[in-house]
Amino acid sequence: MTRPVVAVAGAAADEPPPGIDRADADLRFAADADALGAALPGADVLFWWRGRKHWLEASWPAAGGLRWIQSASDGVDGLLFPELVASGVVVTNARGVFEDPIAEWAIAAILAIRTGLHRSIVDTVERRWADGRGRGRVAGSHLVVVGPGPIGRATARRARDLGMSVTLVGRASRDDPEFGRIEGPDRLYASLGGADHVLDALPLAEGTRRLFDAEAFAAMRPGAVFLNVGRGGTVDEGALRAALADGQVAAAALDVFDDEPLPDDSPWWTAPNVIVSPHVCGDTHGWEADAVGVFLDNLTRYAAGEPLHGLVDARAGFGIG
Numbered sequence: 001m002t003r004p005v006v007a008v009a010g011a012a013a014d015e016p017p018p019g020i021d022r023a024d025a026d027l028r029f030a031a032d033a034d035a036l037g038a039a040l041p042g043a044d045v046l047f048w049w050r051g052r053k054h055w056l057e058a059s060w061p062a063a064g065g066l067r068w069i070q071s072a073s074d075g076v077d078g079l080l081f082p083e084l085v086a087s088g089v090v091v092t093n094a095r096g097v098f099e100d101p102i103a104e105w106a107i108a109a110i111l112a113i114r115t116g117l118h119r120s121i122v123d124t125v126e127r128r129w130a131d132g133r134g135r136g137r138v139a140g141s142h143l144v145v146v147g148p149g150p151i152g153r154a155t156a157r158r159a160r161d162l163g164m165s166v167t168l169v170g171r172a173s174r175d176d177p178e179f180g181r182i183e184g185p186d187r188l189y190a191s192l193g194g195a196d197h198v199l200d201a202l203p204l205a206e207g208t209r210r211l212f213d214a215e216a217f218a219a220m221r222p223g224a225v226f227l228n229v230g231r232g233g234t235v236d237e238g239a240l241r242a243a244l245a246d247g248q249v250a251a252a253a254l255d256v257f258d259d260e261p262l263p264d265d266s267p268w269w270t271a272p273n274v275i276v277s278p279h280v281c282g283d284t285h286g287w288e289a290d291a292v293g294v295f296l297d298n299l300t301r302y303a304a305g306e307p308l309h310g311l312v313d314a315r316a317g318f319g320i321g
């Protein structure tokens with residue numbers, strides 16, 4: 001096939017994504033909405049580096065030749081919109097880059113909360129010697145993972161290595177060669193009732209918005225710990241704060257929020273027993289080069305007419321498989 005024309009959204013020629021110069025393609029950089037509108041005519045590939053959804057929505061009429069979009073992130077809710085979904089343009093994500101780092105963050109948060117380390121850090125800052133308090137054990141506790149995609153599965157593996165038992169809940173019940181069984185939505189509340197820790201690893205898609213609401217938190221075992229590495233929109237944040245305030249949820253570690261970055265007056269800054277993380281749980285040193293590497297591998301596949309890795313079901317709003 002002819003040399004691909006690639007529009008790179010959210011980057012300028014003098015500040016390109018690291019390693020993108022190795023692409024065997026004609027590159028057009030688009031640092032803002034206007035530049036993207038100028039770059040899309042004649043482009044057959046879009047590398048979604050740090051673009052904004054409204055940029056692409058506004059310039060979509062110029063994207064008639066587009067055949068494939070590669071996202072530099074795992075989640076694609078910041079990219080998809082109805083016209084794109086209906087177009088049939090192939091979308092892929094950066095699968096393989098973020099799941100292990102995010103799983104490590106989730107396990108670190110569980111360990112910090114279970115051992116009381118999160119409180120010790122605060123005590124250190126405030127020069128308070130708070131001895132005489134007991135701590136929990138991770139071994140023997142139970143983790144419920146809601147969203148058994150690559151991130152949820154990577155976390156579940158590490159949890160089992162630490163002696164935890166694990167239940168996975170997905171969009172359909174099914175047998176699983178690694179975990180034995182994945183529960184369906186009809187078993188969500190029953191599964192939450194047995195959890196010491198609950199991991200939200202859900203994409204923001206049809207059926208997941210505000211899935212964790214007051215009813216879901218009420219279904220949890222009192223004193224459970226809640227972690228969110230999915231998307232802020234999957235949680236009713238007011239319901240979570242209420243559950244934290246009355247002790248139904250003992251603590252939370254949150255990397256994603258409805259409103260990012262959190263404003264100075266956000267109630268999350270003062271919510272009890274909450275670890276606030278600024279949407280960085282997957283951002284290891286060098287992730288940018290790794291994400292570009294995923295794109296370059298797929299670009300080679302695209303040029304050769306081979307199947308692409310990291311395919312996304314655009315109508316469902318998340319990765320396939």
